[in-house]
Amino acid sequence: MxxxxxxxxxxxxxxxxxxxxxxxxxxxxxxxxxxxxxxxxxxPPHIVEAAARAARDGKTVYTPNAGLPELRDAAAAFVRSKYGLEYRGSDETLVTVGASQAIDMALRTILEPGVEVVLPGPVYPGYEPLIRLCGAIPVYVDVTDSGFKLTAEKLEPALTERTRCVILASPSNPTGAALAPDELSALAELLSRRDLFVISDEIYSELVYDRPHASIASYPGMRERTIVVNGLSKSHSMTGWRIGFTFAPAAITQHMVKVLQYNVTCAASVSQYAALEALTAGIDxxxxxxxxxxxxxxxxxxxxxxxxxxxxxxxxxxxxxxxxxxxxxxxxxxxxxxxxxxxxxxxxxxxxxxxxxxxxxxxxxxxxxxxxxxxxxxxxxxxxxxxx
The missing domain is CATH 3.90.1150.10 (Aspartate Aminotransferase, domain 1)
Structure with a gap:
């Protein structure tokens, strides 16, 4: 044995x-x-039909590691029109096997043994194992008395010279808390002065109820240090199709795509054609x-x-x-x-x-x-x- x-x-x-x-x-x-x-x-049926059509048309082969060029362009256009985020499809957008693989890929790209990752608690349990598998150390900030939100005031004491990354999840699983523009602005003011990365998990971005969704990547000084994670599982009820995305500057994306290449080669081709339909004809x-x-x-x-x-x-x-x-x-x-x-x-x-x-x-x-x-x-x- x-x-x-x-x-x-x-x-x-x-x-x-x-x-x-x-x-x-x-x-x-x-x-x-x-x-x-x-x-x-x-x-939605039109997405299912787009996938079936792709399969019938023989679009069942490998795609580029980063994803179909037209899908990357559509994903970039989607976050631009919805959230005001400016990313190029060509070299700043990656198609992943769901948001979970996007998070794994991002963490493996930026973490080294001994560095720290700060994140709110309570939080989705999928982050900590990935952090630990990179040899890094999760540092939780208790947000149970701040409306389940990671505020700048709570975050600042947790930042040290070993902090490599801060994870934001808005809206949040399990609490449903969503960071407001003024809260994001305060976080950006704090984080933009630091030499670190931010992973912004925005998989629930289309399910914000009382105001438009906002991304920390849209605030001054944050785009260059932020990896935005999103996907179609929740917005388009496509959990089993396993399509996610990352949006990050080319200088970061060029390294993440190497992890993606050796990890999964590419997302499933038929799912990518379904995603293309979702982000164009199914934008709403x-x-x-x-x-x-x-x-x-x-x-x-x-x-x-x-x-x-x-x-x-x-x-x-x-x-x-x-x-x-x-x-x-x-x-x-x-x-x-x-x-x-x-x-x-x-x-x-x-x-x-x-x-x-x-x-x-x-x-x-x-x-x-x-x-x-x-x-x-x-x-x-x-x-x-x-x-x-």
Missing amino acids: VEHLIRGDIRGIAISGIRQMANRVAQYKDVFSLTIGQPDFPT DALPMREAYVARRDYAYARLVAASFDVAKPEGAFYIFPSVRKFGLDSTSFAYRLLDEQRVAVVPGSAFTPLGEGYVRLSYACSMETLAAALDRIERFADGLSSS
């Missing part, structure tokens, strides 16, 4: 708490699941989905407040992150008991770093009927805990 020869840092990585909960759900047949961030909308496909998410957000927030949960109103994405501290249970016990007793699945906040302890994440990327039924059961469960 040679299992002992497997890298220690790989052995030490735990399966995502999100997936652990989803796997636990599989033992039941009658569960209302509010766990995985999977849009319940189908991929996210709008009706966003309207539905707003209605669900408002409904879930109102129901949780009425049930006496302490909860912040999300500004984007499709998650809500109520506190469960008042019920005297840790987040895992709350989630497991809710599943076992009421057949409703949520994700323990501890899945999003230890700073998420005391909360649970509910995804409202589901039908209103499912959401209503699940919240009925959550309210019943909470009432039982309060009276016991």
Whole structure:
């Protein structure tokens, strides 16, 4: 047996708490699941047809490592028209295998052993393992008392001479918090004076509810140090198509493409043609989905407040992150008991770093009927805990 020869840092990585909960759900047949961030909308039919047409036309061969030139141009045009970001498709835009591979590629390009990466907590659990596999050190900033936002005031004390990168995720998974223009401006004022990179994860950029999405890369001094990550999984309900993008200056992109080349060669050709359709004919496909998410957000927030949960109103994405501290249970016990007793699945906040302890994440990327039924059961469960 040679299992002992497997890298220690790989052995030490735990399966995502999100997936652990989803796997636990599989033992039941009658569960209302509010766990995985999977849009319940189908991929728009015109995108599916574009992919089928590409396959029928024999467009099933390797593309350039960086992606189809016309797709890179379309992606650059998309972020220009939507968010005012100026990137060339030719040498500042890469097509990746989803936003997750984009983040991995970016981190492997800029990190070295011993450097530090600062990020907010609670936060999506996919960043830390990638940071550690690069030999770098994650440094979490507790944002539970700042509306779940990484503010300049909170960030500055965490920056050291070893800081190589700051990760921003706006809108945020798991909290739905989205950085406002004045908050981004203050962060840019702080970070533009530092010799570091920023990875801005904007995968939920089309799902900002109460104001237009803004990117830190659009602020003075930030473009040259920022790698913007985006993709189509959430905006166009294309999770399984696995198409993401990076936007960064050519001086950075020319090195990231080397990692992409040796890691995946290129994103799937048929998926790239589907993405091209999404970013051109489907440029506004996210709008009706966003309207539905707003209605669900408002409904879930109102129901949780009425049930006496302490909860912040999300500004984007499709998650809500109520506190469960008042019920005297840790987040895992709350989630497991809710599943076992009421057949409703949520994700323990501890899945999003230890700073998420005391909360649970509910995804409202589901039908209103499912959401209503699940919240009925959550309210019943909470009432039982309060009276016991």
